[in-house]
Amino acid sequence: MIQLTEIEAARRTIAPYVVETPVVTSHTLSRELGTNVALKLELFQKTGSFKPRGAVNQLLAYENRAAGVVGISGGNFAQGLAYAAGRLDVPARVVMPETTPANYLEATRSYGAQVELVPSIADAFIRYDELVGEGWGPMHPFDNPDMMAGNGTLGIELLDQVPEATDVIVSIGGGGFMAGVTSAIKGLRPDVRVWGVETEGANVMARSLEAGSPETMTPTSIAKTLGSPYAGKIPFEIARDQLEEVVVVSDAEAVQAMAFLFERTKLVTEPAAACTLAAARRLRERLHIDGTLVLVLCGGNLSVADMCTFTNSYG
Secondary structure, three states: OOOHHHHHHHHHHHHHHOOOOOEEEOHHHHHHHOOEEEEEEHHHOHHHEOHHHHHHHHHHHOOOHHHOEEEEOOOHHHHHHHHHHHHHOOOEEEEEEOOOOHHHHHHHHHOOOEEEEEOOHHHHHHHHHHHHHOOOEEEOOOOOHHHHHHHHHHHHHHHHHOOOOOEEEEEOOOOHHHHHHHHHHHHHOOOOEEEEEEEOOOOHHHHHHHHOOOOEOOOOOOOHHHOOOEOOHHHHHHHHHHOOOEEEEOHHHHHHHHHHHHHHHOOOOOHHHHHHHHHHHHOHHHOOOOOEEEEEEOEOOOOHHHHHHHHHHHO
């Protein structure tokens, strides 16, 4: 577990650089799922996802940041790190797969970071290690305690806003977001049930839990921001010990949930965020009728072109 004191310290540290994102309730989803449903709108965070929380905290904790830092990303961490580096006047470089959507690349460059493209996310991790060996400061997208502590600030914020929460569903990529949020929630309210969700083809944590140790895989899901090639050690331990379950949903379920959120709540979410609703639909019979479920909508960096492609393919 990430210590609650570390998450509380991170909350104070990053406060000047991030915003407190709102929570809204949904009568439609409450009726469908048979419980009270609230949506944590982290897609309205700076850069459109939760990533600046951890990126700012990780960057401020790194003493030699003036020499420049390097990150690796399938999209959202690139923007989060670029934003953080720009605010703190730190040179930043981000290694990204060639398959990264253009809107992610354009946004990352617009925040001032250099972008280096490589064939795949696996190649990106290799290149990242090479650049760290050359002297660039390592900024990991999930497997770093300072990153996790910064991410955990969302958990504290969520419980401040929804103190009656009984269940929280959070997406898992490499696991750093889940690890931080779960640590915060369990540190404050051990009775709250936390559920993880992945999509098929980006389900490295579910595979790891089944195997009993962190595993690797080649991601194939359209939810590219969940597409980590491995599960972090600390996130794996937190998932194993603290989560109720990791629910694995299909890309089609995630896209159908994304379309529903767009049409009924007017929110534009990524499949990596909408999959929390897909998981809730799987868990409907296990939710408390008098409880309160919070779906963490962790990102909204979706291009119009991708929205049309996804909905035409899976809608």
